[in-house]
Each structure stands twice: as structure tokens, then as C-alpha cells.
Amino acid sequence: MNDKIIAVEAQQIIDCKCRPAVEVVVRTESGAIGRGAAPTGTSVGMYEAWVLRDGDKSTYNGLSVHKAVQNVEQIIAPALIGMNIFDQRAIDDTMIALDGTENKQKLGGNAIYSVSIAAFRAAADARRIPLYNYIAGGEIKTVPVPCFNVINGGRYELFSQTFNEFLIVPYVTDSIDEAIEMAVTVFQKLNDVLTRYLSSKPQVASSYGYAAPSDDPEVVLYLMQEAIDQCGYTGRIAFALDCASSEFYDADSKTYLLKGERVTSDRLIAYARELSEKFNFVFIEDLLDENDWEGYQKAVREIPRTLILGDDLTVTKLSFLQRAYEEKAVDGFILKPNQVGTISEAMDAYHFAADKGLIAVPSGRSGGVVDDVVMDFSVGLQVPLQKNGAPRSGERIEKLNFLMRANAASEHCRLYDISPLVRF
Structure with missing residues (x-):
């Protein structure tokens, strides 16, 4: 043709x-x-x-x-x-x-x-035909579980929360409509929980989630769990983290910022393991600096209760993924096609990962537009998980509507069952 x-x-x-x-x-x-x-x-x-x-x-x-x-x-x-x-x-x-x-x-x-x-x-x-059907080569059978970035880290007036994104993953359902409703309900309840904790309304962060209320990741996670429990979703919603640790890494001292202190790669890995034993994480992304290959290998070995994903480490690039696979540095990667710069190169990275048993999690970027092609990747590749932002701004809401429309337009389509992937 x-x-x-x-x-x-x-x-x-x-x-x-x-x-x-x-x-x-x-x-x-x-x-x-x-x-x-x-x-x-x-x-x-x-x-x-x-x-x-x-x-x-x-x-x-x-x-x-x-x-x-x-x-x-x-x-x-x-x-x-x-x-x-x-x-x-x-x-x-x-x-x-x-x-x-x-x-x-x-x-x-x-x-x-x-x-x-x-x-x-x-x-x-x-x-x-829709682009996602073009990618799939026919009708889709699943849509991915959306992961919602509800609390955002960063540099704030009184402290820095060095973990970039705290996510909720509504996965104990076979309905995309219910998964989205669960996340929206918890996000709205979280406003009340944070208001009581702060004695004031929480700020809206630059990525449209709530601004982190503390520099202690454990405090943030407990507040998120409180909102989940109050909504009646205990055991049905898990967590995920995007640490984006390169943002707070000091190359001279080879240390990371954590709760106001400088710590080694080994200490950060140990801390992440401690968190994973207290909370149910589906994945932890970008735990270490983008050049800390040895650290990633250690993280995969020492944090068994969650998937360790690369983002800045792998940048959706085939050569980087090949190295990550050979060195056992990740369990999967964040699929952001614009990182590598063409559709073909992004597909090469995905197919290599799929062939080697590495999970691919498509993700939008903080500065996007309504018709983000990453949603066609998410649905057309029929991956287990997809990263979304907070359910607040227009282009992020459109991603959720995209999932519901694709599901409704595809006979016998259901939410992907990620239970075989979770390690907790």
C-alpha cells in the first residue's frame, strides 16, 4: 500500500x-x-x-x-x-x-x-482507523491501569521533598471506569486529609498534584494511605514512586538529598527497601542518578517487593536498554517516545524490552498537549500500566477520557490485570 x-x-x-x-x-x-x-x-x-x-x-x-x-x-x-x-x-x-x-x-x-x-x-x-488500532494491528483487548501522580515533590519554601512523584495505582478491579473513579475519589479526599494535617489548604504543585506537605516520604505515604482508607479502598489501591533522583544528586560527593541530609547510594537503596516493606509499591522509578549503573544493579537485587524502573537511566533508547538488561539494572523502563526522538526508535526500545521480559510503562510529560500520542502507545501496545498526572488539568483529564473511550469502543475490552506483576 x-x-x-x-x-x-x-x-x-x-x-x-x-x-x-x-x-x-x-x-x-x-x-x-x-x-x-x-x-x-x-x-x-x-x-x-x-x-x-x-x-x-x-x-x-x-x-x-x-x-x-x-x-x-x-x-x-x-x-x-x-x-x-x-x-x-x-x-x-x-x-x-x-x-x-x-x-x-x-x-x-x-x-x-x-x-x-x-x-x-x-x-x-x-x-x-484509530492510531491505537493501527499500533495493535487490530482490536485491543485491554487498556492499561492508570497510575496517578497525586503528590509532587520539589523545592518548597521551608523544605525540599526530593522524591518527585507519589502515585496511586487503582488495580483491584477489571473496569477502567471504576479505576478512574477510585483515583478521583481518593484525590479529592486527599485534599481534606492534607488540609487537616497542614491546618490550611494544600498548595497546587507545578505538575498539578498537591504540593508535598513534608520532606519525609513516609509521612506523605501515610497521608495518602489515610485518604485511601477513608474512601473504603484499602487493599485495592497500591503506590508507586518516581524519585527523579538525578535532580538532587551531587556528582562531586556522590550523594543524594534525603530528608534534608546527604546520603550515599547504599543508604538511599536501603531506605527505599524499608519503605517498600511498609507500603505496597507496584514500582519505584528513577531511584538513583542516571549514571549510577552499579547502584541500580544493587537496587534490583536488594529491593524484592517492587519493580525497579529506569527513566533517565534508559531514556527510551535501545542501546541503554540493552545495557540495562545485560547488567540486570532494571525490571523495566518508562516509555517516553520524545526522549529518543522518533516513533521508530521508541518502538525498537519497546520491542526489545518486551522480548526480554522487561515491563514498559508509557508516560506523558509535564509539559504536554491534549492529543498526546503516548496514549495511543499505552492502548495500542496493550501494556499493563500507564503513568498519568493528577486528575486535575485538562490534558491530564483527556488522557483518562481517552482510556474510557477506547475501552468502550472495543468489544470485550477490560482493564489489564496486573496482579501477576505485583511483588508485594
Whole structure:
């Protein structure tokens, strides 16, 4: 089947945090249209595809992406016109060759990835099917269990909570509608629990969860458990953590910040193990710095009650995943296609992981748009878990509605049963 690309158009838009982003539209001779926009993260690994910004402080404080848009229109578009929309590999390889750098720094990972998404969607549109069915190669049978980032760490006025995301995982149900209702109910109850603890309303954090009320992760988790218990969901909702430890790692002393003190990799691993013995974690992500390979190997050995996932360590890149597998450094990885910069490369990482028994957890980024292609990955690949944000802002709510719509549109579809994966 052949359907040629006839147009590749780009413009600057803004993401959910009002930061400029590249949006691309790809059109084919059959009339198919695909649209794509690359998201950006708050916690960004040093090995991720480069986000090209203008650096002109007079507009959007230097964050504009007109150079990336220009690269799409003047360099990428002429090279792709006439190519077969169904040959995603050739499209992506052409852009990779045009760029010629390891991390897509010349043309911009945001430019290349936006085109890659748009082409992928145009291919599905040419076949008049949802992109997730195009990925699945037919009807889906499951939708993933969504994981909700309800309390956010970070640097606050009086303290720093070094663990980045505290998540709830509503998994003891076979209904996506019920799983979402459980999470929303707990999130709303958590407002009351935190208000009583703080004697004031909790702040909204930059990722739209509640701002952490304490620098002690154990305190945060107990408050989350209290909200779960008060909602009557005891034993039906588990936890997950995204530590994003590279953000608070000091390379000179090789130490991490934890509860206001500097600790070694060994101590952080031991602390995570202690937490995992008190609380039921489905996974712990980014426990250590992105270059602490020895530490990750030790974490996998010494924390048996949860899955250890890489994010900044693996950056959705095949070569990094191959190393992680060979060194037994992770049980799985966070699948963020924009980290590596093309659909084809992200698929390579996923298929390698699936073949080796490593779990893949698709995740959006903090700076996204409503139509995030990661949701098509989540549903089309029929993975067990998917990371979402807090059920508060529009693009995050849309992800939940996406799951419910896909489930309703697919006969005999159900929520993925993750019980064989949990280790507690």
C-alpha cells in the first residue's frame, strides 16, 4: 500500500504550561492528515533528544521554537515529500540522517519528533482507523491501569521533598471506569486529609498534584494511605514512586538529598527497601542518578517487593536498554517516545524490552498537549500500566477520557490485570 506525503507544515503553539512547542501537520495524496506536537518534561535526563529553543529572551523568555519550526519547513519537509506514509522507518531514518547528531541537536528533537508523530497519525488516518488500532494491528483487548501522580515533590519554601512523584495505582478491579473513579475519589479526599494535617489548604504543585506537605516520604505515604482508607479502598489501591533522583544528586560527593541530609547510594537503596516493606509499591522509578549503573544493579537485587524502573537511566533508547538488561539494572523502563526522538526508535526500545521480559510503562510529560500520542502507545501496545498526572488539568483529564473511550469502543475490552506483576 502506498500513499505519498504531499505536505509537511509546522508552526509554534504552546503546551499546557504555556511554553512554546512545535506542532506539525502531515498531509498525503489520499487526503489523510496527521498532527503531532512534541511535549517537554520537567525532569529531563542528560541523554534525551535535544529540545531546540531560540534563546531570544525578548520572546517567551528564550523558549520560542521558531528555529525548530523553520528546520521542519526548510530542511525536513523537502526531504519527506513523495515518501510513502506507511514507511515510518524510512521517514524517521531520513530525519535522523538529515540531523546527523547523536541527540538530534542540529534540527531539534522537538522538530523531528513532532514530524514523526504527525506521519504516524497520518498513516492511521489513511486507513481510517484509530492510531491505537493501527499500533495493535487490530482490536485491543485491554487498556492499561492508570497510575496517578497525586503528590509532587520539589523545592518548597521551608523544605525540599526530593522524591518527585507519589502515585496511586487503582488495580483491584477489571473496569477502567471504576479505576478512574477510585483515583478521583481518593484525590479529592486527599485534599481534606492534607488540609487537616497542614491546618490550611494544600498548595497546587507545578505538575498539578498537591504540593508535598513534608520532606519525609513516609509521612506523605501515610497521608495518602489515610485518604485511601477513608474512601473504603484499602487493599485495592497500591503506590508507586518516581524519585527523579538525578535532580538532587551531587556528582562531586556522590550523594543524594534525603530528608534534608546527604546520603550515599547504599543508604538511599536501603531506605527505599524499608519503605517498600511498609507500603505496597507496584514500582519505584528513577531511584538513583542516571549514571549510577552499579547502584541500580544493587537496587534490583536488594529491593524484592517492587519493580525497579529506569527513566533517565534508559531514556527510551535501545542501546541503554540493552545495557540495562545485560547488567540486570532494571525490571523495566518508562516509555517516553520524545526522549529518543522518533516513533521508530521508541518502538525498537519497546520491542526489545518486551522480548526480554522487561515491563514498559508509557508516560506523558509535564509539559504536554491534549492529543498526546503516548496514549495511543499505552492502548495500542496493550501494556499493563500507564503513568498519568493528577486528575486535575485538562490534558491530564483527556488522557483518562481517552482510556474510557477506547475501552468502550472495543468489544470485550477490560482493564489489564496486573496482579501477576505485583511483588508485594
